[in-house]
Amino acid sequence: xxxxxxxxxxxxxxxxxxxxxxxxxxxxxxxxxxxxxxxxxxxxxxxxxxxxxxxxxxxxxxxxxxxxxxxxxxxxxxxxxxxxxxxxxxxxxxxxxxxxxxxxxxxxxxxxxxxxxxxxxxxxxxxxxxxxxxxxxxxxxxxxxxxxxxxxxxxxxxxxxxxxxxxxxxxxxxxxxxxxxxxxxxxxxxxxxxxxxxxxxxxxxxxxxxxxxxxxxxxxxxxxxxxxxxxxxxxxxxxxxxxxxxxxxxxxxxxxxxxxxxxxxxxxxxxxxxxxxxxxxxxxxxxxxxxxxxx
Numbered sequence: 001x002x003x004x005x006x007x008x009x010x011x012x013x014x015x016x017x018x019x020x021x022x023x024x025x026x027x028x029x030x031x032x033x034x035x036x037x038x039x040x041x042x043x044x045x046x047x048x049x050x051x052x053x054x055x056x057x058x059x060x061x062x063x064x065x066x067x068x069x070x071x072x073x074x075x076x077x078x079x080x081x082x083x084x085x086x087x088x089x090x091x092x093x094x095x096x097x098x099x100x101x102x103x104x105x106x107x108x109x110x111x112x113x114x115x116x117x118x119x120x121x122x123x124x125x126x127x128x129x130x131x132x133x134x135x136x137x138x139x140x141x142x143x144x145x146x147x148x149x150x151x152x153x154x155x156x157x158x159x160x161x162x163x164x165x166x167x168x169x170x171x172x173x174x175x176x177x178x179x180x181x182x183x184x185x186x187x188x189x190x191x192x193x194x195x196x197x198x199x200x201x202x203x204x205x206x207x208x209x210x211x212x213x214x215x216x217x218x219x220x221x222x223x224x225x226x227x228x229x230x231x232x233x234x235x236x237x238x239x240x241x242x243x244x245x246x247x248x249x250x251x252x253x254x255x256x257x258x259x260x261x262x263x264x265x266x267x268x269x270x271x272x273x274x275x276x277x278x279x280x281x282x283x284x285x286x287x288x289x290x291x292x293x294x295x
Contacts (some may be wrong), residue, residue: 178245
């Protein structure tokens, strides 16, 4: 069903009713259950039952040397993490569902999410997915789960399954906080995390002060393939993340890409020491976060 890339169970049902010859000739399937029966079968399966599949596939990728192609920086791989929703309903629910109440109307909705992780590379469209962590109500809990708690569980399982895999974790701005950075460091994981001005006013004030004192390195050059495009980098190492965690030192990178039509600005915090030689590589690594897919 997933290999054929049907967008929904309904589309797969239409394929079944049309007696698609691929189901028999390629997959050796003579009969396919209808979508309602398929839901009855799949709904009873715990996500934990699928964990071994991710491990087995990853093991084959390693043994086949395909993983080596994804090495990105000094022998490290980029691991993109992000949360996504995959179920929402105002009627259907289970014990694992989280609950949301509309403040205005009082309407109740039930939903489930997951934290997905994939090894990515800026030069490849393909990604290598790792076992996701469900953001669902935990056994015995009455409160909703959250992405931060799921990230803790994900990192623990990650290091249990891949204890020595050299990884650089790339995430969005929600993850650039001191507790999460502490968790990443405790699991021997490097990071490139988004950092927006509105979420890090203290950090940006420190960078602005350092810039006025000429302690921020600035690089600007025209694109070798497109003379109308310019690249501007600003970076500084060892600045405090925020006022409450001034002992949490990070390295700050801001990148600006300008064309005649628009200007795009990105910024990150990282524990990788930024230099003129690797600043472009770190930038490309941070932007590769968008390659994570959940299909």
